[in-house]
Ligand SMILES: Cc1cc2nc3c(=O)[nH]c(=O)nc-3n(C[C@H](O)[C@H](O)[C@H](O)COP(=O)(O)OP(=O)(O)OC[C@H]3O[C@@H](n4cnc5c(N)ncnc54)[C@H](O)[C@@H]3O)c2cc1C
């Protein structure tokens with residue numbers, strides 16, 4: 001429970017989540033401030049009247065999602081750093097999550113980081129698409145991450161280290177990185193063979209000796225399966241790359 | 255003997271605010287601070303503060319200290335600031351004694367505002383004297399005043415606002431916080447602070463306490479254990495946490511020695527952190543001309559400390575015949591701000607405590 005651990009419950013979160021319809025329309029503020037405390041800058045900083053008037057300074061913020069433009073002014077004014085901007089209109093598959101981040105070094109725009117959930121557990125890989133750090137933000141930079149849409153209401157922090165590093169090669173021959181592999185798994189490719197066909201992983205000089213096991217491990221983890229239950233790839237000759245000429249020449253005796 | 259109209263002891267948010275409002279009313283003020291700088295706790299607070307605009311919400315504590323000092327600078331001609339100056343005694347005849355750079359100074363003010371803040375509570379467990387075990391205040395001073403990293407792996411004891419905020423600042427400084435533990439079953443600090451630390455992956459373990467500190471020359475490991483509803487250790491729940499720093503942040507108590515010395519009526523109010531002076535609606539103690547403001551009057555927040563300071567300064571000046579032009583409005587505004595800050599569930603405890611000490 002929030003009171004014991006600092007982690008809000010599903011019900012807590014449901015109570016502050018804008019509808020899917022609203023989220024898909026464009027940026028919107030999600031305010032995760034669940035306790036009555038003497039604090040009101042979210043309300044006083046919103047120029048669009050999107051946060052219901054605080055009759056009492058201890059009121060909890062209530063967002064009128066239709067009025068909220070997702071401008072982010074409240075994000076940098078909230079001393080609790082409990083406001084996030086979610087934009088599910090960002091692309092077909094990805095949502096934008098804007099997170100206040102008061103740490104150095106700041107990640108570079110374009111770099112990849114590890115997105116974390118409200119418990120600080122790694123959720124997925126995220127790309128840093130923008131860093132806002134203007135003077136009016138008073139040293140509370142806001143980092144915009146792109147994450148798969150289904151994680152928009154889960155990702156609330158990040159680690160600058162790229163655990164799911166795209167830079168880590170799973171298949172060195174055909175240059176498939178961990179990040180690309182995870183993207184493929186997310187897109188629904190669920191066996192080593194499917195992944196081989198779409199990415200060529202395992203079709204290079206080593207013929208899968210490096211990547212086969214790694215891909216299976218990753219798949220097992222992502223689909224919650226035991227390694228021993230994972231289907232094996234189909235093995236076909238040749239077991240090493242050979243020149244086509246060698247085949248064309250045929251066998252002397254043929 | 256030095257003379258002044260209003261002596262203010264302590265240059266934290268409460269003392270600074272008292273100095274501003276007293277000087278604005280027209281009184282001559284001497285502000286006495288034991289540190290080499292003004293600002294008190296604010297100087298170490300790099301995070302944004304809560305409250306409303308009037309208490310500088312969303313502004314970082316350290317910047318609020320600067321804002322208050324700028325306000326005070328407007329009344330330069332009426333304000334004397336003494337830093338590195340500790341008030342070491344207040345006597346029944348109203349004389350203050352001060353130590354400044356090894357010099358002993360006597361001062362006779364006509365009114366005194368005591369705004370000395372608070373001191374940290376400590377815990378008893380085996381080896382609690384081992385190097386590496388600090389109060390949260392010391393860790394903050396090392397880090398934010400002197401720029402020294404206190405260690406590499408910290409166990410934070412106490413999940414009140416201070417424990418939560420100092421943990422956050424430690425992480426900002428690149429120190430790993432292994433866990434935050436608290437004997438209470440619930441997190442005492444604001445939950446937004448707790449959530450922001452939890453999402454960095456730091457576990458917050460409520461109903462846990464320190465059982466033992468281990469180490470050869472300095473702290474290496476801490477054994478913690480779980481507590482039942484009666485705060486009794488549950489056997490078999492011990493676990494070891496490797497840490498070279500343990501940071502104790504289990505609450506503050508009002509720093510009221512000077513008020514005891516001079517003979518103010520005091521009473522023990524757990525809701526306000528310990529022994530506190532009785533006071534009236536103008537922040538005046540049982541002794542005429544002795545006012546209080548801020549944490550020494552009851553552990554609360556900088557927001558309320560500033561408002562209490564304003565009120566005390568205003569009333570102390572009025573007592574000397576310096577009535578601010580819009581005195582009544584200003585006084586009412588202070589009271590309204592205090593009421594509003596204390597009106598929610600977090601303020602319930604404070605109000606309960608105050609009801610025991612306010613005449
Ligand atoms: C880590 C931390 C985080 C906090 N965060 C917040 C927050 O987010 N929002 C908020 O509103 N509040 C916050 N607070 C609380 C706030 O800092 C205090 O409530 C506030 O500083 C109290 O003000 P004060 O002026 O009474 O005391 P202090 O700030 O403690 O100032 C007292 C001053 O008196 C001086 N002094 C003491 N004795 C003597 C003497 N004998 N002679 C001369 N000088 C003396 C001291 O050196 C000190 O400068 C936080 C506190 C801490 C420790």
Ligand code: SF4
Pocket residue numbers: 028029045046047048049050051063067068069070071072073074075
């Ligand atoms: S994002 Fe902008 S419009 Fe929306 S609540 Fe925050 S300040 Fe108001």
Ligand code: SF4
Pocket residue numbers: 031032033039040041042043060061077078079080081082083446
């Ligand atoms: S500013 Fe942030 S912490 Fe304060 S009430 Fe609003 S959402 Fe909560």
